[in-house]
Amino acid sequence: MAEPNLTKPLSQKIGFIGGGNMAKAICEGLVSKGLIPYEQIHVSGPRLDNLTWWSQKGCKVFEHNGYLIETTDVIFICVKPHILQTAIDDINKTHKPDQFQSKLYISILAGVTLQQLASKLHPYNARIIRTMPNTPMTVGEGCTLYTPHSTATKTDIELLNRMLSSTGLCREIPEHLIDTAGALTGSGPAFVYMMLEALADGAVFMGLPRAWATEFAAQMALGAAKMARDSTKHTGQLKDEVCSPGGSTIRGVRALEEHNMRAAFMDAIEKAALRSAEIGKAGQ
Numbered sequence: 001m002a003e004p005n006l007t008k009p010l011s012q013k014i015g016f017i018g019g020g021n022m023a024k025a026i027c028e029g030l031v032s033k034g035l036i037p038y039e040q041i042h043v044s045g046p047r048l049d050n051l052t053w054w055s056q057k058g059c060k061v062f063e064h065n066g067y068l069i070e071t072t073d074v075i076f077i078c079v080k081p082h083i084l085q086t087a088i089d090d091i092n093k094t095h096k097p098d099q100f101q102s103k104l105y106i107s108i109l110a111g112v113t114l115q116q117l118a119s120k121l122h123p124y125n126a127r128i129i130r131t132m133p134n135t136p137m138t139v140g141e142g143c144t145l146y147t148p149h150s151t152a153t154k155t156d157i158e159l160l161n162r163m164l165s166s167t168g169l170c171r172e173i174p175e176h177l178i179d180t181a182g183a184l185t186g187s188g189p190a191f192v193y194m195m196l197e198a199l200a201d202g203a204v205f206m207g208l209p210r211a212w213a214t215e216f217a218a219q220m221a222l223g224a225a226k227m228a229r230d231s232t233k234h235t236g237q238l239k240d241e242v243c244s245p246g247g248s249t250i251r252g253v254r255a256l257e258e259h260n261m262r263a264a265f266m267d268a269i270e271k272a273a274l275r276s277a278e279i280g281k282a283g284q
């Protein structure tokens with residue numbers, strides 16, 4: 001696929017069904033890269049009071065999802081997986097499926113399969129792409145994995161790439177890997193924040209002021225992540241290069257091994273991936 005043009009503003013109106021944490025992250029990612037102004041973004045949710053963040057930014061807000069679909073070209077579905085049917089039922093309160101032309105629906109729902117999405121969105125003649133984004137796209141360092149449904153066109157996939165490559169990495173993967181990869185990239189930020197908090201706690205325990213501990217932990221992890229991403233060296237080698245023989249780091253490494261740090265992280269990914277698949281099965 002040709003490299004997406006990341007600077008050309010979008011002509012489409014973008015909609016979000018559900019205006020929670022992940023919808024805000026996508027919106028901020030797109031707006032901060034100059035791809036779209038807030039005024040071209042619409043959002044819907046059952047309680048207008050909960051959409052003030054959006055209206056204050058200049059986005060158009062709706063209490064019913066049908067109006068959102070009516071007024072937008074590309075619709076991100078951003079509700080919790082167990083709310084999907086309720087969100088669709090809400091469309092039918094105000095609109096009939098044949099009132100809508102075929103539109104592109106981008107699901108960000110963990111676990112919910114393309115087959116489930118296609119059967120639920122069938123009456124809307126929907127073109128569908130399943131994605132797993134993550135919140136760091138707010139700062140342009142996101143990671144979005146996606147699998148297109150057969151209803152999605154080449155133009156749809158190019159548009160998705162153009163939008164989400166502007167907020168970080170955007171990569172197509174086979175659907176059978178999306179629960180596992182999503183555990184790593186979608187849930188992973190929570191695990192990293194916990195790790196940063198714990199590292200900072202250790203430094204505070206040893207007497208460093210909290211604000212410094214938090215700032216230094218984040219900067220250290222940013223640098224280490226950049227090296228792991230951009231270097232051709234294995235992460236094990238990068239680790240070895242920090243550990244002086246008989247030095248301070250290897251003492252810390254031994255402490256982590258004694259506390260089963262590796263098994264804990266492996267377990268976290270396994271549990272999150274299994275839960276994602278379970279969410280999908282529950283919806284069948």
Ligand SMILES: NC(=O)C1=CN([C@@H]2O[C@H](COP(=O)(O)OP(=O)(O)OC[C@H]3O[C@@H](n4cnc5c(N)ncnc54)[C@H](OP(=O)(O)O)[C@@H]3O)[C@@H](O)[C@H]2O)C=CC1
Binds near residue numbers: 078109
């Ligand atoms: N958070 C993350 O890091 C990631 C989340 N995801 C996926 O994103 C989805 C949303 O998660 P997240 O943003 O964290 O959740 P939030 O709870 O923050 O957002 C969900 C939003 O859906 C709204 N909502 C509830 N009912 C309806 C309805 N009937 N119609 C329209 N909107 C409705 C809620 O409004 P109200 O508050 O008024 O009820 C709320 O704003 C999930 O499916 C999750 O799997 C994927 C990747 C990462």
Ligand SMILES: O=C(O)[C@@H]1CCC=N1
Binds near residue numbers: 110182186
């Ligand atoms: O916790 C969840 O279910 C969602 C999916 C990935 C991140 N948050």
